[in-house]
Amino acid sequence: MTAERKRRLHLPGSKRRANPDGTMTIIEHLKELRRRLIICLLAVAATTVVGFVWYQNSAFGLPTLGELMRGPYCELPVHMRITFGPDEECRLLATRPFEMFLLRLKVGAIVGLVLASPVWLYQVWAFITPGLHKTEKRTTFTFVTIAVLLFCAGAVLAYFVLSYGLEFLMGMGDEAQFAALTGQDYFNFLLALLIVFGVSFEVPLLIAALNIVGLLSYDALKDKRRYIAVGLFIFAAFMTPGQDPFSMVAMAVALNILVELSLQFCRVNDKRRGRERPDWLDLDDDEASGAVAAPAPVAPAAPVHAARRLDGTDYSDVL
Structure with missing residues (x-):
């Protein structure tokens, strides 16, 4: 079988030649998407196993994932939570047979998604960059990096604020009852708070993006700071899962x-754009065209010369 026939049939051992301009057909795009999705799924599956094992086992001197997740709850005063065992160890309740296994698997999957983020972010980046110009690639990379950093910053803030919010929420009516949280309720509340804080921290990036594309200017926002501040406090009041004042104030102030x-x-971006923009683009059509000169008189018509053929015959009598 010839090499050309092997290339057409895409048999193993045949090497496909990439198009010099980087263009791909629809089928090639779908195959590329499938390949990158498989890589992402394999990476997430591998890191999920790591998160599942890390949930109950310590490595390299790090605390277990379960200890990290229970940290805000275990920092509460002893009288606000129920302790179990002879050593009064801080634990959460499980009320269903498979609750502990499913909760461990859920937390391991979320941690695996975070640990595998460099892989799947790179795969997304590699899939979309062939269709972008050099400046667009640089801009997209910058925005993705800032978005990830803002999300992580919001999640870290939520983790440290959670202990104060829990103390406030679980101190309401503690003279009449004990608060015994189940693992599912506590972890769902923790994960929801981390996600809400992380996503909310993307709002400033959205404002900057709208300004870069020209849909939002500084002049349209500079006189509305008080309204924006009130709106952010209202936004934080509705978005925080526990509705406790500590989480709301922390989110609103940070935002x-x-x-x-x-x-x-x-x-700064509007000033830079104003320096790069020519002045004549901001003028009216009449002002941009400049002064219109006075009309000049039309010159008298010149006589038409007699037409001659190439052979020298004169046609002046005809004209």
């Missing part, structure tokens, strides 16, 4: 600081 930084970015 106000980040939004102010994004407004300063908009101000």
Whole structure:
């Protein structure tokens, strides 16, 4: 079998030649997407196993994942939670047979998704960059990096605020009852708070993106800071899962600081754009065209010369 026939049939051992301009057919795009999805799924599956094992086992001197997740709950005063065992160890309740296994698998999957983020982010990046120009690639990489950092910053803030929020929530009516949280309720609340804080921290990046594409200017926002601050406090009041004042105030204050930084970015970007924009683009059509000269008189018509053929015959009598 010839090499050309092997290339057409895509048999093993045949090497496909890439198009010099980087273009691909629909089938080739789908095959590329399938290949990258398989790589992402394999990476997430591998890191999920790591998270599942890490949940109950310590390695390299790090605390177990279960201890990290229970940290805010175990920091509560002893009278606000129920302790179990002779050593009064801090634990959560499980009320269903498979609750502990499913909870461990769920937490391991979320941690695996985070640990595998460099792999699947790279796969997404490698899939979309062939259709982008050099400046678009640089801009997209910058925005993705900032988005990941903002999400992580929001999640870290939520983790440290959670202990104060829990103390407030579980102290309401503690003279009449004990709070015995199940693992499912506590971890769902913790994960929801981490996600809400992480996603909310993307708001300043959205403002900067709208300014870069020209849909939002600094002049349209600079006089509305008080309304924005009130709106962010209302947003935090509705978005925090526990509705406790500590989480709401922490989210609102952090968002106000980040939004102010994004407004300063908009101000600098608008000034830079104004320096690069020619002045004549801001003028009216009449002003941009300049002064119109006075009309000049039309010159008198010149006589038409007699037409001659190539052989020299004169046609002046005909004209």
